[in-house]
Amino acid sequence: MIHRALFPDLPVDEAVVERYEQARARFFTGDRYAPMVAFLVENQLDLEAVEYALRLRVRGQNGLTQRFQVILTLCEVRSAYDSRFVQRHRLPLLLCWFGAPWLGVRALWKFTRGLYLIRIHRLRERFSV
Amino acid sequence: MFDACVVGSGPGGVFAAYGLRGRNVLMLDAGLQPPTEAQSFDANFYDLRQSSTSLDRELLGDTLDGLQHIFTPSPSLKLKSPRTSFVIGESARLTPVVSESFRAAISLAQGGLANAWGAGVYRFNDRDLAGFPIKARELAPFYDTIAREIGISGSADDDLLGDFGTEADLQSPVRLSPNVARIFSNYTAQRQYFQNARIRMGHARLAVLTEPHKNRTPYGYRNLEFFETRDPAAYNPVFTLREMIAANEVTYEPGWIVTHYEETESGVLVHANSLDGARSQIFEARKLLLAAGAINSARIALASQNDYSTRLPICDNPIAVFPLVHWRGIGRPLETREGAVAQLNVIVETEERTLQGSVYGSGGALRSDLIANFPLPLQSGVAFARVVAPALTLLMLFYPEERSASNYLQLLPSGALRAEYEWSPDSALERRVCSHLRCLGVMCLPQLIQHPAHGGGIHYAGTLPMSSEPGPYETHPDGRLAGSKHVYSCDGAVFPTLPAKNLTYTLMALSLRTASRLREELK
Numbered sequence: 318m319i320h321r322a323l324f325p326d327l328p329v330d331e332a333v334v335e336r337y338e339q340a341r342a343r344f345f346t347g348d349r350y351a352p353m354v355a356f357l358v359e360n361q362l363d364l365e366a367v368e369y370a371l372r373l374r375v376r377g378q379n380g381l382t383q384r385f386q387v388i389l390t391l392c393e394v395r396s397a398y399d400s401r402f403v404q405r406h407r408l409p410l411l412l413c414w415f416g417a418p419w420l421g422v423r424a425l426w427k428f429t430r431g432l433y434l435i436r437i438h439r440l441r442e443r444f445s446v
Numbered sequence: 447m448f449d450a451c452v453v454g455s456g457p458g459g460v461f462a463a464y465g466l467r468g469r470n471v472l473m474l475d476a477g478l479q480p481p482t483e484a485q486s487f488d489a490n491f492y493d494l495r496q497s498s499t500s501l502d503r504e505l506l507g508d509t510l511d512g513l514q515h516i517f518t519p520s521p522s523l524k525l526k527s528p529r530t531s532f533v534i535g536e537s538a539r540l541t542p543v544v545s546e547s548f549r550a551a552i553s554l555a556q557g558g559l560a561n562a563w564g565a566g567v568y569r570f571n572d573r574d575l576a577g578f579p580i581k582a583r584e585l586a587p588f589y590d591t592i593a594r595e596i597g598i599s600g601s602a603d604d605d606l607l608g609d610f611g612t613e614a615d616l617q618s619p620v621r622l623s624p625n626v627a628r629i630f631s632n633y634t635a636q637r638q639y640f641q642n643a644r645i646r647m648g649h650a651r652l653a654v655l656t657e658p659h660k661n662r663t664p665y666g667y668r669n670l671e672f673f674e675t676r677d678p679a680a681y682n683p684v685f686t687l688r689e690m691i692a693a694n695e696v697t698y699e700p701g702w703i704v705t706h707y708e709e710t711e712s713g714v715l716v717h718a719n720s721l722d723g724a725r726s727q728i729f730e731a732r733k734l735l736l737a738a739g740a741i742n743s744a745r746i747a748l749a750s751q752n753d754y755s756t757r758l759p760i761c762d763n764p765i766a767v768f769p770l771v772h773w774r775g776i777g778r779p780l781e782t783r784e785g786a787v788a789q790l791n792v793i794v795e796t797e798e799r800t801l802q803g804s805v806y807g808s809g810g811a812l813r814s815d816l817i818a819n820f821p822l823p824l825q826s827g828v829a830f831a832r833v834v835a836p837a838l839t840l841l842m843l844f845y846p847e848e849r850s851a852s853n854y855l856q857l858l859p860s861g862a863l864r865a866e867y868e869w870s871p872d873s874a875l876e877r878r879v880c881s882h883l884r885c886l887g888v889m890c891l892p893q894l895i896q897h898p899a900h901g902g903g904i905h906y907a908g909t910l911p912m913s914s915e916p917g918p919y920e921t922h923p924d925g926r927l928a929g930s931k932h933v934y935s936c937d938g939a940v941f942p943t944l945p946a947k948n949l950t951y952t953l954m955a956l957s958l959r960t961a962s963r964l965r966e967e968l969k
Binding site: 322323324325332336339340343344365366368369372373378382383385386387389390391392393394395396397399401402403404405406407408409410412413416420423424427428 | 778814
């Protein structure tokens with residue numbers, strides 16, 4: 318789910334899954350965010366939106382952002398994802414300039430959606446995060 | 447009995463031993479080494495990223511140590527990868543610092559924190575040495591000796607000559623990336639404006655070779671500074687130490703943590719524990735030179751007096767990181783051959799103080815280490831980082847620091863040090879710098895300036911400061927600890943103030959000066 322939220326058009330690399338499981342065992346054992354993440358996954362909620370809203374609203378580190386960061390790092394060190402992280406060809410200037418407002422609109426949409434999901438599912442109260 | 451015992455193998459320790467060559471010198475060191483199985487990458491980072499299916503094991507380690515910083519923030523992104531984490535490895539267990547307000551990076555590695563330094567080498571002038579009981583001319587011959595040993599690149603004819611001084615055999619400066627070259631060209635075209643604003647800029651002065659020197663190869667612009675240490679192009683005290691060991695000029699004893707010392711009439715008894723704590727040993731020497739780093743030298747000095755009440759001062763250079771975005775670079779291909787060392791140095795003067803900074807490209811760190819800092823959803827953050835990175839350069843601006851009652855170390859009975867640190871950025875100054883930088887054709891927003899956690903400068907100093915009339919836990923101008931006959935300080939501890947310039951070159955010069963004088967005394 319986290320991988321799909323980050324790279325919706327890419328198939329999951331099995332090696333990423335294996336290493337994520339290793340990371341989960343090492344870093345997330347007993348993590349208080351685990352029940353909330355399980356709930357989000359089970360209900361197929363928009364993880365990216367919830368993460369974004371939590372990141373902007375909760376001070377300090379949160380377990381959901383940390384899970385995203387782990388997946389991001391595990392992907393970035395693989396050549397299959399190189400083009401997602403490294404700009405190797407010139408992009409049309411218009412695409413860049415129209416892309417900026419689009420990122421702003423998308424951020425606003427994801428933030429609103431994230432806040433809505435947190436509120437409607439009472440995530441902070443239910444999972445004490 | 448040894449003539450001298452040097453504690454630590456960082457820049458201070460190595461140049462203390464260097465100055466004592468010809469005497470019977472013992473160096474006690476924890477001496478941690480990089481993982482033995484790791485081979486040098488031997489290629490450009492961005493070529494490797496395309497050609498290797500995965501760099502997972504190399505960059506993150508078998509047990510994913512390279513992800514640890516996501517959960518426990520690392521003092522520097524340079525110290526998190528499996529091949530660089532040894533630099534601060536074991537320090538939390540063996541030489542702990544307890545603090546809510548100060549993130550100390552302590553190295554027990556052979557070569558010390560210089561395994562991960564930025565390699566900036568700047569002579570202190572009399573203005574920098576204003577709080578010191580010595581003058582710049584006294585240090586000049588020692589700077590000269592060190593420069594010949596380490597090799598220095600930079601420019602001798604730009605606006606920073608007056609700040610950095612001249613070096614014999616100065617190698618040509620490191621190559622500028624297109625973004626940085628554009629900044630420098632815009633600066634040159636508006637030099638008068640920047641002179642009026644009291645901002646100067648020039649090529650970085652670095653202990654990084656651009657030409658061969660002493661069997662070391664020139665800088666390869668491989669962008670691997672965040673992932674491996676000991677590039678032969680960037681000076682590391684280990685290079686000099688190995689030469690001295692091979693020439694039997696020093697007896698090197700790795701695997702020891704010095705806990706305290708006792709002075710006798712004829713010398714010093716140095717108490718050390720093995721790294722596993724299973725063994726203790728006493729080493730005897732006529733003179734003791736503490737070069738364990740400003741923090742650990744303070745620990746040894748306090749522990750030797752069983753002093754759990756004195757608060758020793760601690761200084762570090764606070765940092766402000768200015769992201770500079772070149773509009774025209776957005777969406778262009780990333781410059782993959784720029785390297786991750788400083789390309790330009792910047793001086794910012796105000797009535798009260800002088801700040802110094804370095805301009806870096808953005809190719810060094812993994813994007814995933816930065817993406818969560820953007821105020822964007824993460825999928826957008828990935829795209830944003832990819833498109834904006836080719837347009838991004840970073841100015842890391844260091845503030846000078848004075849000793850202050852609120853910034854101190856105190857030894858706890860457990861052996862840990864307690865650290866407290868307070869500091870606030872000068873927002874008005876940073877806004878002013880931002881507005882001037884915009885004249886260089888870059889976007890610079892004060893809202894985007896980052897301030898790493900206190901201690902993140904990793905320029906620790908001032909714990910046993912030098913004074914012409916030293917009191918307890920202060921040092922004489924020759925480095926000797928007040929109230930002691932045989933104990934000297936040879937690291938950043940002796941700095942009474944900390945200018946914004948990287949202190950390493952000067953602490954090497956001070957250490958060499960102390961050792962050279964002792965060498966005569968020990969005849």
